[in-house]
Amino acid sequence: MKKEDFPPDFLWGVATASYQIEGAYNEDGKGESIWDRFAHTPGTIADGSTGDVACDHYHRCKEDIELMKELNINSYRFSVSWPRIFPCGRDNVNKKGLDFYKSLIEELLKNNIKPMLTLYHWDLPQHLQFHGGWVNPETSKAFVDYAVTLFEEFNGLVDLWITFNEPWCISFLSHQMGKHAPGIEDYPTALKVAHNLLTAHGETVKVFKERGFSGKIGIVLNLSPVHSFTDSPEDREAANFMDCYKNRWFLDPLFKGTYPEELFQVFVNNFGDFTRGYQDISGASEKMDFLGINYYSRDVVQYDGGEILKAKSVTVEAERTDMGWEIYPEGLREIVSKVHKEYGAIPLYITENGAALKDELKNGEVHDWQRIEFLKNHFKSAYQAIQSGVDLRGYFIWTLMDDFEWECGYTKKFGLFHVDYDNNLQRIWKDSAKWLREFLGNKVSLE
Ligand code: BGC
Numbered sequence: 001m002k003k004e005d006f007p008p009d010f011l012w013g014v015a016t017a018s019y020q021i022e023g024a025y026n027e028d029g030k031g032e033s034i035w036d037r038f039a040h041t042p043g044t045i046a047d048g049s050t051g052d053v054a055c056d057h058y059h060r061c062k063e064d065i066e067l068m069k070e071l072n073i074n075s076y077r078f079s080v081s082w083p084r085i086f087p088c089g090r091d092n093v094n095k096k097g098l099d100f101y102k103s104l105i106e107e108l109l110k111n112n113i114k115p116m117l118t119l120y121h122w123d124l125p126q127h128l129q130f131h132g133g134w135v136n137p138e139t140s141k142a143f144v145d146y147a148v149t150l151f152e153e154f155n156g157l158v159d160l161w162i163t164f165n166e167p168w169c170i171s172f173l174s175h176q177m178g179k180h181a182p183g184i185e186d187y188p189t190a191l192k193v194a195h196n197l198l199t200a201h202g203e204t205v206k207v208f209k210e211r212g213f214s215g216k217i218g219i220v221l222n223l224s225p226v227h228s229f230t231d232s233p234e235d236r237e238a239a240n241f242m243d244c245y246k247n248r249w250f251l252d253p254l255f256k257g258t259y260p261e262e263l264f265q266v267f268v269n270n271f272g273d274f275t276r277g278y279q280d281i282s283g284a285s286e287k288m289d290f291l292g293i294n295y296y297s298r299d300v301v302q303y304d305g306g307e308i309l310k311a312k313s314v315t316v317e318a319e320r321t322d323m324g325w326e327i328y329p330e331g332l333r334e335i336v337s338k339v340h341k342e343y344g345a346i347p348l349y350i351t352e353n354g355a356a357l358k359d360e361l362k363n364g365e366v367h368d369w370q371r372i373e374f375l376k377n378h379f380k381s382a383y384q385a386i387q388s389g390v391d392l393r394g395y396f397i398w399t400l401m402d403d404f405e406w407e408c409g410y411t412k413k414f415g416l417f418h419v420d421y422d423n424n425l426q427r428i429w430k431d432s433a434k435w436l437r438e439f440l441g442n443k444v445s446l447e
Contacts, residue, residue, distance in 0.1 A: 001380065001383060001445055001446045001447065002439075002442055002444075002445045002446070003439055003440055003441075003442050004442050005383065006383065006386065007386065007393075009393075010393065010394055010395070011074060011075040011114065011116075011349065011393060011394025011395070011396075012072075012073050012074055012075065012394070012395060012440055013073045013074065013075035013076050013077055013113075013114075013116065013394065013395070013396040013397070014068065014071070014073060014076060014077070014396060014397050014398075014399060014400040014416065015076075015077035015078075015116075015351060015352050015396040015397065015398050015399060015400075016057075016076075016077070016078050016079070016399055016400050016403070017078070017079045017118070017121035017122070017165065018078070018079045018080060018081035018084075018121060018123055019033065019035045019036075019051045019054070019081065019121070019122065019123045019404065020051065020054060020055075020399075020403040020404045020405070020406070021054050021055040021057040021400075021401070021403050021404070022051075022054060022055075022056075022057045022058040022081065023051065023052060023053040023054040023055065023056040023057065023058055023059075024056070024058035024059065025050075025051060025052045025053075026052075027058070028084075028094070028096035028097065028100070029084075029087060029094040029096050029097065030081065030083055030084045030087060030094070030097060031083035031084075031086070031087025031088055031089075031094075031125050031126070031127060032083060032125070032126040032127070033081065033082070033083045033123035033124060033125060033126055033181075034122075034123065034124045034125075034126055034129050034133070034181040034182045035051060035122060035123045035181045036050070036051070036052075036123075036126065037126050037129075037181065037182075038180070038181030038182060038183055039051055039052075039181075039404075041183070044183065044407065045406075045407055045408075045409045046407060046408050046409050046411050047408075047409035047410060047411050048409070049404065049409035049410050050404075051404040053425075054403060054404045055401055055402075055403055055419050055425060056425050058100065060425070061100075061103070061104050061107070062107060063427070064400065064401070064427070065104075065107050065108060065111055065113070066111075067400070067417065067427060068108075068111070068113055068400070069111045069113065070437060071416070071433060071436055071437050071440065072436075072437055072440035072441050073113065073436075073440060074112065074113060074114060075113060075114040075115075075116055075160075075394060075396070076108055076113050076114070076115060076116065077116040077117075077118065077162075077351060077352075077396045078104070078115070078116075078117065078118065079117070079118035079119070079120070079121035079123075079165065080101055080117060080118070080119060080150060081097070081123050082119075082120065082123060082124065082125055082146055083123065083124075083125040083126070083127075084096075084097030084100065084101075085097045085098060085101075085146060085149065085150070086125060086142075086146055086149075087125065087127075088125060088127040088128075089124075089125035089127045089128035089139075089142050089146075090128075090142040090145055090146070093149060098153055101150075101154070102153070102154070102157075105117075105154060105157050105158060106157070109157065114159060114160070115157070115158050115159070115160070116158075116159075116160040116161075116162065116349075116351075116396070117150070117154070117158045117160070117161055117162065118162040118164075118165050118220065119143075119146070119147050119150065119161070119162065119163055119164070119204075120143065120163065120164045120165060120170075121165040122165065122169070122170060122174075122180065122181070124139070124181075124182075128142060129182055133182055133193075134170065134171075134175075134192075134193040134196050134197060135175075135189055135192050135193060135196070136196075137196055137199075139196065139200075140196050140197075140199055140200035140203065143200045143204065144200060144203050144204050144207060147163070147204045147207070147208075148207060148211070151207075151208060151211070151213045152213075155213050155214055155215075156214050156215075158215060159214075159215040159216065160215060160216055160218075160290075161208070161215055161216065161217040161218070162217075162218055162219060162220050162292055162351070163200070163201045163204050163205070163217065163218075163219050164197055164200075164201055164219050164220065165220045165294075165351075166220060166221065166222040166294060167194060167197045167198065167201075167219070167221065167250050168194075168221070168222055168246060168249070168250060169222065170193065170194075170197055171190045171191070171193040171194035171197065172190050172194070172245075174190075174193075175189045175190035175193045176189070176190035179407055180406060180407065187270070187271060187308070188271040188273050188274055191267060191271065191274050191278065192274075192278060194249065194250070195278045195281060198250065198253045198254070198281060198283075198284035199281070199283045199284060201219050201254075201284060201286075202283040202284040202285065202286040203283065203286075204217070205217055205286040205287070205288050206286045209286075209287075216289035216290055217288055217289055217290075218288045218289055218290035218291055218292055218349075219254065219288065219291065219292065220291075220292035220293070220294060220351045220352075221247070221250050221251065221254075221291065221292070221293060221294070222246075222293075222294040222295075222296070222352075223246070223247050223251075223293050223294070223295065223335050223339070224246060224247070224295070224296070224297060224298050224299045224331065224335065225298045225299070225331045225334045225335050225338065226239050226240075226242045226243040226246065226247070226298070226299045226300075226301055227239065227298055227299070227300050227301065228300075228301060228302075229300050229301060229302040229314050229316075230302075232303070234303035235301070235302055235303050237303065237310070238301050238302060238303040238304070238309070238310055238311035238312075239301045239311065240262070241262070241263060241266070241309050241310060241311045242299060242301045242309065242311045242313070244260040244262060244263035245263060245309055245311075246299065248260040248263075249263065251339070251342075251343060253281040253284035253285065254284055254285060254288070254291075255285060255343040255344065255346075256285060257281060257282035257283075257284060257285035258281060258282075259279075259281055266308060266309075267308075270307070270308055288346075289346075289347065290346060290347040290348065290349060290393070291339065291343075291346050291347075291348055291349075292348075292349045292350075292351030293335060293336060293339065293348060293349070293350055293351060294350075294351055294352035294353070294398075295331065295332045295335055295336075295350055295352070295353050295378075296323075296325055296352070296353065296354075297325040297326045297327070297328050297331065298326060298328045298331040298334075299313050300313065300314050300315075300316050300326075301313055301314065302314045321355040321356050321357060321374075322355075322356040322357050322358050322412055322413070323356045323408075323412060327355070327374060327377075329374075329377035329378045329380065329381045330381055331381075332350065332353065332378050332381040332382060332385070333381040333382070333384050333385040333388075333390075336348050336350070336382075336385045336390050336392055337385055337388060337390055340385075340389075340390045340391065345391055346391070347391050347393050348390065348391060348392050348393065349392070349393055349394040349395070349396065350382060350392070350394070350395045350396060351396050352396060352397075352398040352399075353378055353395070353396075353397060353398060354371075354374075354375075354397050354398035354399060354414045355370070355371055355374040355414065356405070356412040356413055356414045357370055357371055357413060358413075359402075359413045359418060359430065361418055361420065361428065364428065365428075365431070366418050366428065366429075366430035366431060367430075367431050368430045368431050368432045369431060371416075371430070371431075371432040372431065372432050372435045375397065375432065375435075375436070376446045379395070379439075379446055380446055382395055383446075397416065397436070398414055399414045399415055399416070400415060400416060400417060401415040401416065401417035401418070401419050401427055402414065402415035402417070402418055402419045403415065403419070415430070416430055416432050416433035416436060417429060417430060417433055418430055
């Protein structure tokens with residue numbers, strides 16, 4: 001199976017996020033983000049690092065686009081740093097921030113690489129956090145204004161727009177578990193955040209359509225197939241709750257305008273407060289053009305009598321990446337097929353998929369054959385989904401180069417390119433990048 005066996009207009013790309021690669025954290029008028037503040041707080045990041053410099057993509061953007069061109073990709077998914085555009089989150093626009101993204105987009109177009117722009121990949125302006133962040137509905141309003149500023153500025157240049165990256169992480173990982181900025185551990189807060197995000201998404205889609213901007217708009221969810229550890233009724237019920245929590249808490253509002261009833265009741269029983277003002281999620285289901293899915297692994301779940309979900313993930317015997325995530329390529333086909341079947345035939349993109357591995361640089365080379373295997377098997381799974389009738393339109397690998405991996409700092413390596421932090425951040429082709437170049441050039445097959 002070769003690249004030419006995929007649909008001719010299929011998008012093959014790489015994905016990145018502003019805070020993870022740009023650096024230049026306080027340059028050209030950029031305001032502070034919640035990730036600047038979080039990473040600078042001792043004890044939050046595994047290696048004590050920050051994204052202050054990261055891959056310095058802000059200054060090396062042209063060089064990085066050249067690498068993309070050489071990789072033979074035809075699309076690039078990146079995110080805009082909101083505080084570069086509005087240092088305080090709203091009101092005064094920072095022209096230099098707009099200029100940076102404009103030149104990035106123009107350079108991509110010049111190289112026939114289609115931009116896919118994510119409006120929010122987690123770097124909220126810290127100023128808005130001072131006023132409650134995503135718990136405050138004013139943040140949702142500020143988001144819509146920020147989105148419209150970019151729609152107006154890049155109308156006709158950007159064809160694919162994404163409102164949010166992974167609302168599950170923004171709400172639960174960041175506000176219930178406190179692992180990501182702003183580091184809050186409060187369940188009801190996480191539920192309010194999810195609600196406000198989903199509402200802001202719906203409102204943004206509505207404005208985009210009403211104002212007749214060109215291009216298409218969607219959202220990105222991180223989804224995993226959830227499997228029950230045994231066939232017992234308890235385990236199966238636990239798997240259903242985990243599915244509601246990880247997947248359906250976002251899918252149902254977006255496509256049906258309602259929360260999954262069984263989990264909603266659990267939250268109402270546990271957090272009475274949630275019932276006041278946070279029931280009606282119909283505003284989230286404004287019709288969008290596509291759904292992006294970030295697929296990394298599956299979840300195997302067992303009953304555990306816990307208070308809220310009564311479910312816990314179990315570690316089964318399997319090959320795993322350096323994140324500890326099970327390598328499970330067939331889950332890609334499974335999750336896109338499930339969405340296609342249960343939520344209608346909306347165009348889908350795999351907006352992230354990739355593997356963190358213990359790559360080693362030796363004599364200027366990185367022999368990451370496991371990443372090549374990983375990609376081959378996931379590409380095959382995508383191909384099978386397309387063959388079975390799923391409207392899958394593109395595939396974005398996470399990620400272009402080793403970067404700041406959030407709470408893991410620089411300890412986890414997902415890149416196709418190695419970044420030599422000891423040698424002026426030089427980008428080095430890993431074997432996987434060389435393989436991808438050949439595959440996308442139709443020179444090698446997946447066998
Ligand atoms: C995020 C990326 C992240 C990747 C690997 C996704 O959840 O969107 O920003 O780096 O997973 O952890």
